[in-house]
Amino acid sequence: MKLSYEVVLVFLVLCICIAESVDPLGDSCNKESEISKGSKISANIDSLLPELALKTPPTGFATGFSGKGEDRVYGLAQCRGDVSTEDCSSCVQDAAKQIKQRCPNEADARIWYDYCFLRYNNKSSFIGQVNTSPGILYANVQDVNDPESFKKVLGALMDQIRGEAVEPKNEGLGKGQTQISTFQTLYALVQCTRDLAHIDCAQCLAIALENFDNFCNNKKGCRVLYSSCYVRYELYPFFFPLASDNSTVSDHYLINVVKP
Numbered sequence: 410m411k412l413s414y415e416v417v418l419v420f421l422v423l424c425i426c427i428a429e430s431v432d433p434l435g436d437s438c439n440k441e442s443e444i445s446k447g448s449k450i451s452a453n454i455d456s457l458l459p460e461l462a463l464k465t466p467p468t469g470f471a472t473g474f475s476g477k478g479e480d481r482v483y484g485l486a487q488c489r490g491d492v493s494t495e496d497c498s499s500c501v502q503d504a505a506k507q508i509k510q511r512c513p514n515e516a517d518a519r520i521w522y523d524y525c526f527l528r529y530n531n532k533s534s535f536i537g538q539v540n541t542s543p544g545i546l547y548a549n550v551q552d553v554n555d556p557e558s559f560k561k562v563l564g565a566l567m568d569q570i571r572g573e574a575v576e577p578k579n580e581g582l583g584k585g586q587t588q589i590s591t592f593q594t595l596y597a598l599v600q601c602t603r604d605l606a607h608i609d610c611a612q613c614l615a616i617a618l619e620n621f622d623n624f625c626n627n628k629k630g631c632r633v634l635y636s637s638c639y640v641r642y643e644l645y646p647f648f649f650p651l652a653s654d655n656s657t658v659s660d661h662y663l664i665n666v667v668k669p
């Protein structure tokens with residue numbers, strides 16, 4: 410009996426750790442959309458956020474609005490398509506909490522995590538529009554050993570998964586892996602937001618992939634986060650279902666925020 414008690418205790422401690430909120434990868438508060446705390450727009454944001462947090466997890470995507478007339482605020486939230494309903498739910502809840510803390514005085518705000526993205530604005534026109542500014546970029550500090558062959562393999566994998574992402578049944582998600590040597594596997598994932606037409610998804614991904622020749626060039630891992638798409642590759646498994654892998658890769662990152 411004592412043993413099982415300890416097991417339960419360890420499990421609880423783990424659960425508490427997992428339940429703690431994760432820091433976002435980035436946020437963007439548009440300083441040109443300033444609002445005051447007591448404004449109607451601010452109150453509409455406060456009622457929009459819990460609605461988005463509730464509506465998003467069942468399908469992984471939601472848009473919505475709150476308020477009337479010129480005070481109306483529009484929102485969009487999406488989880489990466491490989492993420493479970495539970496992980497999606499905790500991500501959008503974190504996002505809904507953090508975005509208003511980070512952008513308390515803006516009507517136009519965005520927040521990025523690995524598992525989800527959330528955005529609101531008092532202009533409805535952002536829904537369905539490709540947006541690649543601002544961008545948040547993360548690159549592993551380490552370079553790959555064999556840049557030339559790496560570039561070819563990465564390019565081929567990206568072509569494959571961006572093709573998947575624009576197939577209607579995949580809802581903007583493409584993911585895959587390629588063995589690059591006996592010891593190393595390359596994992597990559599792309600995700601467009603589901604408000605986009607397929608041609609716009611393709612355009613967002615093409616713009617994101619332009620970073621592969623500069624900021625991401627020859628890095629062991631890289632992420633490009635835009636409001637309309639997410640692109641990432643790593644030499645370790647990072648998407649679901651998680652592949653088992655014994656390789657270890659340094660995860661120190663360079664971060665670059667590309668402002669509009």
Ligand SMILES: *[C@@H]1O[C@H](CO)[C@@H](O)[C@H](O)[C@H]1NC(C)=O
Binds near residue numbers: 444479516532
């Ligand atoms: C959005 O809110 C800002 C700040 O209050 C305001 O200047 C702008 O006109 C609003 N835009 C729309 C479309 O209502």
